Amino acid sequence: MPELSVIVHGPDTRGHLAELLDSLAARPLPDAEVIVAAVGDWARETAAGHAPETVVLPLPDGTGDAAARAAGATRATGRWLHFVHAADGLPAGTVRTVAERAAELPDTVDVLLLDHVRSTWRTAGTRPADGRLLARAGRAELALDDAADLLRLTPLLGTRVLRADFWRAHEERLTTDDDEAYTAYAALLTARRVACLNQVGYDHRVPRPESLPPVTAEERYALVDRYEALLALAQDRAAARTVLYDVMVRDLLRTFAREDMPEPVAREFFRRAALAAVRHRPPGHHRPGGLEGVRRGLLEEGAYTKYRAFQAANRTRRAARAAVRTRKRRLGAKLRDQQYRRALGRRVDPDLAVFSAYWDRGVACNPAAIAAELARRAPWIHPVWVVTKDNAPLLPPGTDHVVPGTRRYWEVLATAKYLTSNVNFPNAVVKRPDAIHLQTHHGTPLKRMGLDQMRHPTAAQGMDFAALLARVDKWDYSVSANSHSTRMWQRAYPSRYTSLDYGYPRNDVYYRARAADVRAVRDRLGIAPGRTAVLYAPTHRDYEAGWTPRLDLAALADRLGDDTVLLVRAHYFYDTPAALTGLRRTGRIIDVSAYDPVEELCLAADALVTDYSSIMFDYANLDRPIVIYADDWETYATTRGVYFDLTAEAPGQVARTQEDLAEVFASGAWRDEAAAKARAAFRRRFCEYDDGRAAERVVRRVFLGESERALPPVVPVADRTPAPTPEEATA
Template sequence: MPRFSVIVPCYRVQAFLPECLDSVLGQSFGDFELIAVDDRSPDDCGAILDEYARRDARVKVLHLPENVGLGPARNAGLPHATGDYLLFLDSDDTLTPGALEAVAGRLAETADPDVLVFDYARTYWWGGTRRNVLAHLLAKEEVFTAAEYPGILDLLMVVWNKAYRRDFVTEHGFAFPPGYYEDTPWTFPVMLSARRIAALDRICVHYRQRRQGSILSTTSRKHFDIHDQYERVFAYLAGRPELASWRPYLHRKMGEHCLDILAKPDRLPPADKAEFFRRTARMFRAHRPGGARVDGEVAVLTGSWTGYRLRRQSARAGREAARRAGRARRAAAARAGAGWAALNARRPLDERLVVYSASSHRGVLGDPAAIYQAAREIAPELRGVWVVRDEETAAGLPDGVEHVIVGSRRYLEVTARAKFFVNDVNWPGTLAKRPGSVHIHTHQCTPLKYLGADLRDKPGARLGVDVPRMLRRADRWDFSLVASRHAELVWERAYPCHFTSVRTGSPRNDVLVRGGPGGFRERHGIPEDHTVVLYAPTRRDYRRGGYVDRIDLARFAAGLGAGHTLVVRLHPSLAAGPARGMGLAELARRRIVVDATDEPHLADVLLAADALVTDYSSVMFDYAVLDRPIVVHADDWPAFAASRGTYLDLTAEPPGHVTRGFRELSGLFRSGGWRDGESARLRAAFRARFCEFEDGRAAERVVRTLLLGEPPSGPASRIPGQSGSRDALSPA
């Protein structure tokens, strides 16, 4: 008996069906049967299914004598299912790689619950991917019932984001009715009846958003089917007194669902909307529990169609009036702000005022933070003010940090009067540079990948990047901080503007040179005697969304063996996308890896790591300061270099061993070669070139020479073992 029975109903999906079937048959977990139901499809779906069945014994094909629709087609597959668990997959959707293995693992971990709910991501015909916005609801570790965790019912009420214990389904006699909204009378009874529900915080299904052809996006009277389906839900409750407490919830849910259909402009023919409203209102009144409050949006169902239309018209008029008023307020605020800024711009510059920002106003971070801390110690007479993006960010600032919200009146005043500006990205285009003000640009990295003007012939990499505007903002720079002559030459080439390169080193890396204590291991419960391997992949410009899964994290962590901890830190641009839902969140929950993506201070993570595995992330240049082993996993180097452009051939001048496949990577760590003499030799050459001015005094150097105006002192900063010298602050 297989662990899973995957039921796939098929109708007019010949263009998408092979991808769907391949996504199942290519799973790393192979203990399943695939039951494909040809719902009398008029295209070649039946022939495609038969060909797959000939090639793979796990595929069973049912050819229905007539078209019955999605729900009954699923029912047709149920008697043929022999697996412990049932999964339903629509034939234009796909399972993600490793999905069944993750589901099997979570089922074993939770002792075979009745239902397991997992995550999904919408994939769009134009190439975009968007994760379920309610994915956080799936982070719950304990087994529960719907009554204990009702938030689980806020998820999309569909059949295909769950695995169902087959004996549970058989015991309750669950089946799909015909109709458009067949998921509704299946999902609610199943979820409310389940005695044990578990959640899996992992994207297991890619939910295809077709440009055309989606049943529920079609304008048709068939949307009236929603009423019959909710009648079935209420009938199910009527026969089960133990579920009576759910009637108020489902009453409201039904009203919200129907009103949502009514409000969509492309669902119902205009001539049918009044009838749909009246039928909904009748059902709403008929199933209203005694004494239940009716408020909020659904209260409109207690009135008439005319009242609903007037309310909708009033709401639209109100929204339009609010938009007009908002535009007027913003215009007035802009005029007032411009006037306030102009007034302050006529006042003298405040020679002691330094304005800081980091990572697009995200807090006290990176190089600007290091300079700010050094200024507080060396030059307390300087007033440092941070620009942050909103009140939420401001609430997370350390105690005693003066701040302004970007765009506010205080922001306009401070930026009009400040003598010094310190930032690691460009300031907004609205900020005017006053004569006599000094802009210090710290950057966020030593560059490997093409940037700025060098992106002009890289259309994929510059997607959404306005290079001319970027250069106009860079025209405000007075000083550009560099950690090496490589960085100096790159920044001057990529940003052909009138600034002075200053060989200070990277202030953010001072703590790495000095070897600060950090606290990452303690916060994450990593034993002090463990060898910590940090995996830090970067984004890909040849893939929309930037995410490419390069290695099997679970296998890699297991291969490291006892006494090792694998820490993963995604590129910041991937932190809020689907990348974490493709397995990282689940592995972190199971303590197989530690997810350091949200750690605000990169230096804490680097200090905790005994080795770095990366592909082409610029974090390698910072980590090299620690003189610890680095492994470059370059399995797609030609594609990456061609799509983005790079300033050096990393495979020819690496900071350590280079691997080009997972087997080679895991073998390197099993053998201990990751820290051998060749690794040290390569690292020494890399450090000599790219960590040239990193001596732990960069922040102090910036404060004394650029903020206080003291003359440069001493020779150029050199890492240990280098010869030669040059003034650390001499311009290029």
């Protein structure tokens, strides 16, 4: 029995079926089957080209979606069913990811919820807000009464993977008509328990409205009927009913306001919506405040004429406010532009250096290491950090800084001789001929970067590649930690800058720290002597809206035992995860998501567990064990794009499941001879220029103008001595 049956259903009206089936055939899996319930000749002929690997069920023209789904489900043999409309798509790696997640779930879970992207005739891969709800729910198995907000997810059946036995037990309810949204909601309301997968597993393609038949009056009124039927399903479930009522009222009001209905249809729709709003209002339910509360009040009154007048007045008010905001914005931009232009007329200050790290988050990374070395070797050069208003209070005492957008901000950017960043300065920054722009980057690239992201829409979403190249053209120097990075930067960011193959300044500490430094960091973190500290540092995923621990951290801590403490660091893109709040009270898990600098965490850790984060390349300098947890490698590699196969060229052991990971530590494989051999090869390749003197080289070459020949040569990897391990530091 396969774990998953992918049931593709419907007519091939927009010609996407071949593309969908090609993507499925490109990655066949032994634990999944594909069944095409092909409606009409076009779909049948397209699907026939993929037989016998694909099971084809020819269905006559006019067969509805519900009947097509039912036909496919009847033929399916998988434990789980994933219904995919022929007009939609599946992101690469989805089938494997869904099958692996579904295999973990017990028979008490009836529905697995996925994230999705939305594509239209104008845009591709737009992320809705669903991911945040899924991230908040985590990976636990939930009863809907305990997670009723999941009813706010976009009602797409393709984002609900159903257990086959659950489908068969409730097939009549789930195939009442062709209203997919009803079926998507009904599946949740009927399920005993649900689980979430905070990854994009569906591409919903929305056709241009003008390409569809006009919406009839009865189809408009059917929206009200849908919610009334769903509320009947939630009759005895207070939490679900309250959320569903809120969803209904918002949807009905949005439809009334945005859809261009003929006047008689609009009046009747409003009347039916008003009756439903009053009839199904939960006891004690309070309207929201503000304009939304006014709208709901008018709806419940059935005050059609008043509501139309309110709409007109609101449109007028919004237009007036927008005009005022636009005028203020233009005046502000004009003033800032004038100030900046005046500053650009001044001479460049040869003793002024501007630093920025991680989109103005504070003193960190390679810029911080360079600034510290600059203070030792050229104290006459004055550093100014660009830091956001929120992060300014966190700066070290006495740090001179500017807040983006302020008058002094533009003045220092216009007059500084040196501009150093590990990302990029804004597009508006002018590259003066006698100023120097130093790009330090903030990691060795495993994932594709820059122009290489163009072929990966999920990763490239919202990127302006022309503007990116304009920023790259301002670089004078690009810092590199290894020849792999040098080649990838030249490919991803093609321009005339000079590559400084000196190592990453932030990694100097891994060769300069002493035993006392290691002990001091562990003391600050509360790690008792003799305990093994494992740093877990996963990376950001473009196909996830929020951070959900991919490991059951409590279970892992239990398997590792009392002598091991987990240091858990979420990616800086996310807030401190709520999932860690309870776990850190146990003493075996320490949340270090907000701890800076990360280099100190590495010094404190006996081993690193990561997935695809560039921290692995930095940590390898310490020559300590690294374990790769690659549970979604295929999805990550295909969606984000990668430069090499990490699973084949890893710096140590590779685990694909939590059980594998626990066994790696339990068996001692994390630090055995095979792991050491893999790490040695990895260090030779990716720690090529890191020897503890990178910051010195950068400062002497860029800020002091010394020649390349005058700089200290890079010490070979075999001749370096990293900082002592925690065990050595306490010996």
